[in-house]
Amino acid sequence: MELMRFLVTILFELFLMVVILRVWLQAARADFYNPMSQFVVKVTNPLVLPLRKLIPTVGVWDLATIVLALVVSIGKFVALSAILGYPMIWSDLLLVGVLSAISQFLQLLFWIVIIRALLSWFAQGYNPMMAILVQLTEPFLAPIRRIIPPIGGLDLSVLVLVIAIQALRILIGM
Numbered sequence: 001m002e003l004m005r006f007l008v009t010i011l012f013e014l015f016l017m018v019v020i021l022r023v024w025l026q027a028a029r030a031d032f033y034n035p036m037s038q039f040v041v042k043v044t045n046p047l048v049l050p051l052r053k054l055i056p057t058v059g060v061w062d063l064a065t066i067v068l069a070l071v072v073s074i075g076k077f078v079a080l081s082a083i084l085g086y087p088m089i090w091s092d093l094l095l096v097g098v099l100s101a102i103s104q105f106l107q108l109l110f111w112i113v114i115i116r117a118l119l120s121w122f123a124q125g126y127n128p129m130m131a132i133l134v135q136l137t138e139p140f141l142a143p144i145r146r147i148i149p150p151i152g153g154l155d156l157s158v159l160v161l162v163i164a165i166q167a168l169r170i171l172i173g174m
Helices: 002-027 035-054 063-084 090-122 128-147 157-172
Strands: none
Touching: 002 035, 002 063, 002 090, 002 128, 035 063, 035 128, 063 090, 090 128, 090 157, 128 157
16 A cells, blocks of 8 residues: 555656646746757646646746646545545645645755756756756746855855745645
């Protein structure tokens, strides 16, 4: 039973990360032709394109993809409840789905910021992976840099953002 719970959780969370990444890439207006962007689009298109016929895009926010993220997030809890035999509390399902999706976004942001920081020590020249990581994280790091500029060449914005992400994850309790 534990193996089944693990596999269902991993499958739903991996797909949820890809869907959230699609929303984030579109909101950040990241390079569509980047190999990472192409992967995300190709994996999510079979579910996003039919939804887009029903749900419009508003500004930079692709509401169809956001709805898909919520459906996947809620689907994880429904599937786990069915597998483990837990009673389903339907009234709390939307709230749990939203909080789970936000938590997943924060976890994804955490790891992308960490990977960007580590790659910045080693990357030389143009790297398409580094370019997409910069496009995704710069909207979060730039405001912090305006408040706390680099001190002696040391950029503390990554540390501040990582602490803020972890604090938010504790606050939402997921």
